[in-house]
Amino acid sequence: MNPYNTPAPAPSRPWWRTTPALLGLLALVALLSAFSLPLGFLAMIAAMVAVWVLSPWCWFTRIGATLSTLLLLTVGAGLGGQVDDSRTAPADAKTADNVPASGTAVSASQTGSKAAKAGDYTGRPLNEAEKDMRSAGYTAINHDAADEDRVIILQSGWTVCFQSSNTAAKSIDFAAVRTSEPCPEKDGGPLPWPKMPNVVGATYNKAVEDLKQAGVNLDQVTLDDVYLDIDTPTAVEAAKDGDDWRVCFQSPDTGNKVDFVTTVNLRLGLWTDADLVRHCPSEKDTTYKIPANDPDYNGGNNNTDRDHSAPHRDSSSSSGSSTSGGTSVGTVHPGSFCSPAGAAGVSSAGTSMVCGPGSDGRDR
Structure with missing residues (x-):
């Protein structure tokens, strides 16, 4: 074969002009129309332009793709509740007759007493309400029930708080909030988020009740221990000894709103009748429950470094965390400061440990 007579390979098309990219654009029409009919319509226009201008397809394939785009728009909008499913069902028409009169607003707090009343x-959920009313032949519109004037895009994530209808015009207006939000007292009012109570000084059990x-x-509540040498309890552990744990610090401050993204943090102190220190420190992360566990604590002499391990929350471990040389100091953590040299202890894994000089020359 003569290499000079070999035809040159055809230039490759850009990825956005390939068949997979165009098919993906057609699928995007159905996806967007399920969430918002205007967005789906814009995607349909873009798909038609791409089919007739960018695609390498023949003319009858382009016509088929155009018709498929219109079908995808209709199917996607129908699945997402963006268009009417039915306008002739007699059972649904009966439901529409029981919709409250024009201008009547129904509070979400009345749901229990009127749950059996049709309409x-x-x-x-907002998407269910709109679907039912469209099936009954009504035009359903919606707006933000709060004073924030937000645009509702995904109706399934919103809950109806109020509704008003115009029977003559066969239209109904739903006022809704996000599913995780409480309904305002009236349409267009502020969201009634709870306020943070003052729980500083209260026991854990009392703080939970408040x-x-x-x-x-309570799923938004996190716990920390105010002392540096005590482990943070879980909610179950704190509740078990709820009268021994006290709230020393809280976040957010008293009176601040607690919305669905706010994290409530309680810093707890634990003390029983066996503890020497039974009060909250003046600042966070600065005070040790057992002063001898502070690396800077010298106990009245210059032979200073004490065990900085985290003891268990029982009186026997607390009382045995600092003793004289050669004796057991209870449960210790490897690498912690210790004193005196030669003191023995046991790690949380059950390994015997002896206090001695570390790589920095200090007893560990």
Whole structure:
């Protein structure tokens, strides 16, 4: 074969002009129309332009792709509740007759007493309410029930708080908030987020009750121990000894709102009748429950470095965390400062440890 007569390879097309990219654009029409009919319509226009201008397809394939785009827009909008599913069902028409009169607003707090009454959608997902009313032949619109004037895009993530209808015009307006939010007292009012109560000085059990009464979600509460040498308890551990744990610091401050993204932090101190220190420190992360565990504590002499390990929360471990040379100091952590040299202890894994000089020359 003569290499000079070999035809040159055809230039490759850009990726955005390939068949997979164009098919992906068609699929995007159905996806966007399921969430918002205007967005789906814009995607359909873009898909048609791409099919007729950018695609390498023949003319009858382009016509088929155009018709498929229109079908995808309709199917996607129908699955997402963006278009009417039915306008002739007699059972649904009966439901529409029971919708509250024009201008009537129904509070979400009344859901329980009117749950059996047809046409009351308060407390229900917005997408279900709109779908039902469109099936009954009504035009359904929506708006933010709070005073923030937010645009509602994904109706399934919003809950109906109020509704008003115009029977003559066969339209209904739903006022909704995000599912994780409480309904305002009136349409267009502020969201009634709970306020952080003052729980400093209260026992853990009392603090939990105060948070519940204030409406704070306990799943948003995190715990820390105020002492540097005590492990942070879990919620189960704190509740078990709830009268021994005291709240020393809280976040957020008293009176601040606690919305669904706020983290409530309680810093706890633990003391029983056997503890020498039974009060909160003046600042966070500065005071040791057992003073001898402070590396800077010298106990009244210059032979200073004491065990800085984290003892267990029982009186026997606390009382045995600092003793004279050659005797056991209870549970210790490898690498912690210790005193005196030669003192013996046991790690949390059960390994015997002896206090002696480390790589920095200090007893560990």
